[in-house]
Amino acid sequence: MSIQENVAAVKAKIAAAAEAAGREAGEITLCAATKVQTDDTIRAAIAAGITVCGENRVQELTAHLAADAYRGAQVHFIGHLQTNKVKQVVGKVALIHSVDSEHLLRAIQTQAAKQGLVQDILLEVNIAGEESKGGCTPQEARQLAQLAQELENVRLRGLMAIPPIAPEPGANRPFFAAMRQLFVDIKEKMAHNQSNMDCLSMGMSGDYPDAIAEGATLVRVGTALFGPRPPVRKG
Numbered sequence: 001m002s003i004q005e006n007v008a009a010v011k012a013k014i015a016a017a018a019e020a021a022g023r024e025a026g027e028i029t030l031c032a033a034t035k036v037q038t039d040d041t042i043r044a045a046i047a048a049g050i051t052v053c054g055e056n057r058v059q060e061l062t063a064h065l066a067a068d069a070y071r072g073a074q075v076h077f078i079g080h081l082q083t084n085k086v087k088q089v090v091g092k093v094a095l096i097h098s099v100d101s102e103h104l105l106r107a108i109q110t111q112a113a114k115q116g117l118v119q120d121i122l123l124e125v126n127i128a129g130e131e132s133k134g135g136c137t138p139q140e141a142r143q144l145a146q147l148a149q150e151l152e153n154v155r156l157r158g159l160m161a162i163p164p165i166a167p168e169p170g171a172n173r174p175f176f177a178a179m180r181q182l183f184v185d186i187k188e189k190m191a192h193n194q195s196n197m198d199c200l201s202m203g204m205s206g207d208y209p210d211a212i213a214e215g216a217t218l219v220r221v222g223t224a225l226f227g228p229r230p231p232v233r234k235g
């Protein structure tokens with residue numbers, strides 16, 4: 001299948017999942033997870049109607065930016081972010097999905113202040129409590145949300161989660177439902193910027209219809225758009 005066909009198929013599935021949940025398809029943003037893809041593949045995806053690209057690795061982000069590969073789309077950073085690489089990401093992406101510690105949050109604040117801008121962020125929650133994964137606990141997310149409110153150069157836009165690979169359809173729905181509840185709770189406690197809390201980033205190729213059923217406003221889809229990825233080293 002071509003990228004055009006895949007984009008159309010994923011969009012149709014998003015629309016169907018939204019309708020089944022009594023939601024508008026327009027409430028859900030499709031973010032193409034572009035890790036390991038080439039500049040030309042990214043350009044083809046954007047030509048096929050992708051409006052948001054999500055990048056995992058700073059090195060790939062920097063290279064694609066230099067090649068102007070994202071022209072016509074927004075770029076988000078969705079991978080694990082090391083504090084020493086914050087400078088290469090802040091101000092270069094519309095949204096950082098993966099803030100999971102006070103250290104990282106403060107580093108983003110410092111860099112954004114230096115550049116005189118406000119960086120939009122999500123807090124990444126390790127909702128299944130998996131040892132090997134990034135993301136903070138729900139309780140830490142509540143604390144980080146309070147801290148984010150006090151930082152002038154970051155704007156908290158919502159939450160992100162990467163649950164385990166679902167062994168069968170529907171298996172991740174309890175995790176998505178828990179994320180939705182945490183999102184609503186945190187949003188209610190935000191004194192100043194409740195209205196900015198508009199993004200719940202969850203759902204990947206294997207489970208995005210379930211995430212939409214539970215309230216996702218942004219789904220991050222790679223394989224279903226681009227086909228299987230070659231095995232890559234973690235990093």
Ligand SMILES: *Cc1c(COP(=O)(O)O)cnc(C)c1O
Nearest residue numbers: 033056078204205220221222223
């Ligand atoms: C790769 C990746 C995705 C997309 O995964 P697929 O299963 O290929 O759809 C989504 N989110 C993050 C953070 C990723 O790294």
